[in-house]
Amino acid sequence: MSTVTAPADTTKAPAKKSGGFTAAASNYLDERTSISAAVKEFGRKIFPDHWSFLLGEVALYSFVIILLSGTFLTFFFQASMAEVHYEGSYIPLKGVEMSAAMASTLDISFDIRGGLLMRQVHHWAALLFVASIGLHMLRVFFTGAFRKPRELNWVIGFVLFILAMAEGFTGYSLPDDLLSGNGLRIIDGMVKGIPVIGTWTSYLLFGGEFPGTEIVGRLYSLHILLLPAMVLAFIALHLLFVVVHKHTQYAGPGHTEQNVVGYPVLPVYAAKAGGFFFIVFGVVMLIASLFTINPIWNYGPYDPSPVSAGTQPDWYIGFADGGLRLAPSNLDLVLFNHTFSFGILLPLAVIGIFIVAVMFYPFLEAWITGDKREHHILDRPRNAATRTAIGAAGVTFYAVLWAAASSDIIATHFSVTMEGVIRTLQVLLFVGPVIAYFVTKRICLGLQKKDREIALHGYESGRIVRLPGGEYIEVHEPVSDYERWKLASHEEYKPLMIRPNSRGKITVAQKVRAGLSRWFFEDRISPVTRTEIESSHGDHH
Amino acid sequence: MAQDGNSGTELAAADSSDHGHGTELAVGTAVVATDAVPNPGFPPHRPRVTDLDPKKEKRAERTVYTLFYLSAAGSIWAIAAYMMFPIEPENLNSVRANNLFIGLGLALALLALGIGAVHWGKALMHDQEGIDMRHPTRGSESTRDRAVEVFAEANEESGFGRRSLIRNSLIGALIAFPLPAVVLFRGLAPEGPEANPVRLLEHTMWKKGDRLARDPSGVPIKAVDVTIGSVFHVIPEELANLGHSEGYLEEKAKAIVLLMRLKPEDLVEDEDKKDWSYDGIVAYSKVCTHVGCPVALYEQQTHHLLCPCHQSQFDVTNHCAVIFGPAARPLPQLPIAVDDEGYLVAQSDFLEPVGPSFWERH
Numbered sequence: 001m002s003t004v005t006a007p008a009d010t011t012k013a014p015a016k017k018s019g020g021f022t023a024a025a026s027n028y029l030d031e032r033t034s035i036s037a038a039v040k041e042f043g044r045k046i047f048p049d050h051w052s053f054l055l056g057e058v059a060l061y062s063f064v065i066i067l068l069s070g071t072f073l074t075f076f077f078q079a080s081m082a083e084v085h086y087e088g089s090y091i092p093l094k095g096v097e098m099s100a101a102m103a104s105t106l107d108i109s110f111d112i113r114g115g116l117l118m119r120q121v122h123h124w125a126a127l128l129f130v131a132s133i134g135l136h137m138l139r140v141f142f143t144g145a146f147r148k149p150r151e152l153n154w155v156i157g158f159v160l161f162i163l164a165m166a167e168g169f170t171g172y173s174l175p176d177d178l179l180s181g182n183g184l185r186i187i188d189g190m191v192k193g194i195p196v197i198g199t200w201t202s203y204l205l206f207g208g209e210f211p212g213t214e215i216v217g218r219l220y221s222l223h224i225l226l227l228p229a230m231v232l233a234f235i236a237l238h239l240l241f242v243v244v245h246k247h248t249q250y251a252g253p254g255h256t257e258q259n260v261v262g263y264p265v266l267p268v269y270a271a272k273a274g275g276f277f278f279i280v281f282g283v284v285m286l287i288a289s290l291f292t293i294n295p296i297w298n299y300g301p302y303d304p305s306p307v308s309a310g311t312q313p314d315w316y317i318g319f320a321d322g323g324l325r326l327a328p329s330n331l332d333l334v335l336f337n338h339t340f341s342f343g344i345l346l347p348l349a350v351i352g353i354f355i356v357a358v359m360f361y362p363f364l365e366a367w368i369t370g371d372k373r374e375h376h377i378l379d380r381p382r383n384a385a386t387r388t389a390i391g392a393a394g395v396t397f398y399a400v401l402w403a404a405a406s407s408d409i410i411a412t413h414f415s416v417t418m419e420g421v422i423r424t425l426q427v428l429l430f431v432g433p434v435i436a437y438f439v440t441k442r443i444c445l446g447l448q449k450k451d452r453e454i455a456l457h458g459y460e461s462g463r464i465v466r467l468p469g470g471e472y473i474e475v476h477e478p479v480s481d482y483e484r485w486k487l488a489s490h491e492e493y494k495p496l497m498i499r500p501n502s503r504g505k506i507t508v509a510q511k512v513r514a515g516l517s518r519w520f521f522e523d524r525i526s527p528v529t530r531t532e533i534e535s536s537h538g539d540h541h
Numbered sequence: 542m543a544q545d546g547n548s549g550t551e552l553a554a555a556d557s558s559d560h561g562h563g564t565e566l567a568v569g570t571a572v573v574a575t576d577a578v579p580n581p582g583f584p585p586h587r588p589r590v591t592d593l594d595p596k597k598e599k600r601a602e603r604t605v606y607t608l609f610y611l612s613a614a615g616s617i618w619a620i621a622a623y624m625m626f627p628i629e630p631e632n633l634n635s636v637r638a639n640n641l642f643i644g645l646g647l648a649l650a651l652l653a654l655g656i657g658a659v660h661w662g663k664a665l666m667h668d669q670e671g672i673d674m675r676h677p678t679r680g681s682e683s684t685r686d687r688a689v690e691v692f693a694e695a696n697e698e699s700g701f702g703r704r705s706l707i708r709n710s711l712i713g714a715l716i717a718f719p720l721p722a723v724v725l726f727r728g729l730a731p732e733g734p735e736a737n738p739v740r741l742l743e744h745t746m747w748k749k750g751d752r753l754a755r756d757p758s759g760v761p762i763k764a765v766d767v768t769i770g771s772v773f774h775v776i777p778e779e780l781a782n783l784g785h786s787e788g789y790l791e792e793k794a795k796a797i798v799l800l801m802r803l804k805p806e807d808l809v810e811d812e813d814k815k816d817w818s819y820d821g822i823v824a825y826s827k828v829c830t831h832v833g834c835p836v837a838l839y840e841q842q843t844h845h846l847l848c849p850c851h852q853s854q855f856d857v858t859n860h861c862a863v864i865f866g867p868a869a870r871p872l873p874q875l876p877i878a879v880d881d882e883g884y885l886v887a888q889s890d891f892l893e894p895v896g897p898s899f900w901e902r903h
């Protein structure tokens with residue numbers, strides 16, 4: 001139910017008499033679709049306004065851009081590894097043997113007007129797609145937006161993140177150029193390292209020995225059919241839940257757990273969100289017209305022999321590539337006539353555990369707090385100090401893996417040894433998150449303390465006055481009730497007490513839960529209370 | 542939030558029932574504050590300049606429609622650019638101009654349209670916030686009861702719970718029916734007695750007497766051409782004659798070799814591998830034992846090979862043992878000799894599989 005009242009002047013003409021094309025068309029539609037019910041239900045639905053809520057929108061819009069530009073590309077791209085002699089416009093590669101996939105990608109780039117532009121729009125939008133999902137997830141994590149009732153939507157969003165990376169990788173592999181072939185070679189090597197099924201999985205995937213003549217066609221099916229269908233389905237689910245739950249909102253005067261404050265879909269939200277789509281599209285278009293991306297003509301067709309140093313995968317694959325680089329040497333283990341390829345399995349396991357931990361974090365936190373209420377007001381990150389610190393640790397972990405993917409560039413750029421860079425990053429991978437955790441937690445608690453001070457005594461104005469008694473004090477500007485509400489409206493959790501259950505036993509789960517709960521909530525600062533504020537009025541300077 | 546005559550009361554009501562929605566839900570370890578700071582309610586609405594100053598409003602209106610016209614102009618520009626900057630065959634600059642001018646036109650069209658719409662929304666549209674009330678996600682008790690009832694009725698009417706034979710056989714059938722789909726995927730790779738990935742991985746096309754040739758020309762290499770400190774990228778001579786459809790890339794992916802000459806005294810060789818080299822010339826698989834990138838970089842001073850993919854390093858003086866990086870095993874060595882005409886030849890295939898580790902390797 002929306003309580004927005006329309007501005008008076010627009011409501012005067014009551015039910016125009018039937019007439020006019022719009023009215024006739026609306027009537028025609030409604031008599032066949034019941035669309036009026038949808039307009040009534042959703043037309044004035046309220047969406048809160050905050051810049052951080054735009055990150056998810058960017059992700060959605062870049063996906064639309066990807067679909068539009070990608071459809072154009074499919075009209076020209078040939079997903080075939082059949083050998084052809086290139087006869088297009090790009091002179092340096094004339095006559096070179098390459099796959100039809102590579103040749104048609106070159107044709108798109110050099111022989112079709114606007115083709116290069118669409119390729120670059122597609123690639124840039126793909127990078128933006130993954131990046132905006134990542135940032136959106138950070139926003140959701142650090143504000144606690146994943147709490148009940150939104151835990152499942154977090155998982156759905158996380159699946160979308162994985163799907164986006166899969167889309168990116170399959171797309172990157174399609175032109176069958178030197179770099180994409182090397183990327184596939186790495187995947188092939190990793191797949192072969194999987195115990196029991198690895199060798200056969202690779203054999204089936206590539207339709208024989210690497211590289212074979214099948215893989216581009218197969219990745220193409222995944223890239224334009226299966227994966228986009230899954231992305232669409234999960235986006236639909238994701239948005240369906242946004243509608244069911246209604247959007248979260250930040251703490252603010254008048255905002256409660258029972259309302260949602262913002263602008264109605266029609267007209268303001270539609271104008272802003274619709275306009276924002278065109279802005280995102282425009283920015284991608286501008287970048288695509290100014291900056292080259294993935295110049296496959298410089299790399300040439302795939303050949304297993306040449307490779308150049310310093311080539312980078314797309315940014316979102318970096319963390320996996322970095323994980324591979326950080327594994328120690330000589331980890332193969334031959335047991336019972338079989339090889340356990342720990343040099344590959346170890347990084348895969350570490351990354352796998354990280355991914356699973358991120359995916360299920362909401363359930364872990366819900367279990368620790370035992371809080372079964374719905375939460376629609378977002379936390380300020382500082383007020384959930386332990387969660388924010390865990391998030392910072394996770395970001396650090398990811399960042400170290402990501403930096404490791406550029407270890408060679410770091411080494412040459414800063415003239416340090418490769419060994420030094422790798423060893424440092426190996427240590428940082430485990431120490432870095434711990435440091436980040438403690439530093440972040442301290443900072444959060446410090447900020448909470450400051451908020452408390454401000455809520456009670458107001459801002460420090462920097463003005464020093466001398467009291468009649470000779471004492472010097474700094475004048476504090478009092479905060480308004482509205483500002484104070486933002487500083488003092490959050491909730492506090494306390495560590496769980498271990499209590500025996502109904503049969504007088506203390507279960508292991510209980511002990512674990514109590515331990516985690518102590519870890520989470522031991523260091524905490526209580527929000528300001530009404531009594532405190534009232535008594536602080538007494539000593540207002 | 543001035544327009545919300547009832548918001549104050551809603552707010553008060555909401556506060557008192559805090560979170561509860563009628564059903565009391567466990568708060569866990571949250572501290573339920575009895576002494577919390579009260580929600581001050583919505584602050585008074587502050588009008589925008591465009592609400593107060595008709596001139597500013599007019600100007601905003603002008604900005605919005607100018608932007609929309611500009612957007613249309615951008616679209617037309619893009620169409621014009623499509624025609625005015627055609628791609629001339631073999632002229633890279635024409636490609637660049639085509640890309641740039643169509644792109645700029647489209648970017649203008651999109652950005653002006655977007656900015657115009659957002660500006661309209663921000664500066665001119667009714668800007669007072671509205672409120673929706675939330676309802677608990679959980680269905681109401683009566684809805685939930687009815688849902689349970691529906692299932693109970695369906696169970697009763699179908700006998701799903703009662704007729705366990707039907708139920709269990711149904712579950713069995715449902716488990717079995719996707720299995721054929723799994724089997725169908727066997728067709729992804731060639732079948733038959735030859736089709737064994739393990740066998741394929743264990744061999745490369747090198748065999749006794751094959752000349753070592755330059756990659757990619759296929760010109761065979763004489764031992765005398767290999768000077769100390771030099772490095773050659775090598776393929777079997779026959780590979781160069783292979784067409785792409787005859788497995789050129791697949792064979793090449795396994796058969797590539799690096800050939801280097803060191804001072805014989807620099808080489809530390811195992812007893813049983815002493816005759817695998819020829820006068821300080823050694824040949825090693827170029828396929829990294831990590832995940833298979835070509836180990837393309839040779840560091841002359843240190844005699845180290847470096848894989849550019851994940852920086853594994855191999856010591857050529859010591860049978861290409863891994864000295865750094867994630868690779869798991871030394872690069873396999875290709876035993877070489879010299880034929881009557883002075884060309885370098887292979888003594889045999891590699892004696893172990895090349896490239897990344899796999900399960901069946903031992």
Ligand code: FES
Pocket residue numbers: 829830831832833834848849850851852853866867868
């Ligand atoms: S493939 Fe050579 S180090 Fe990874």
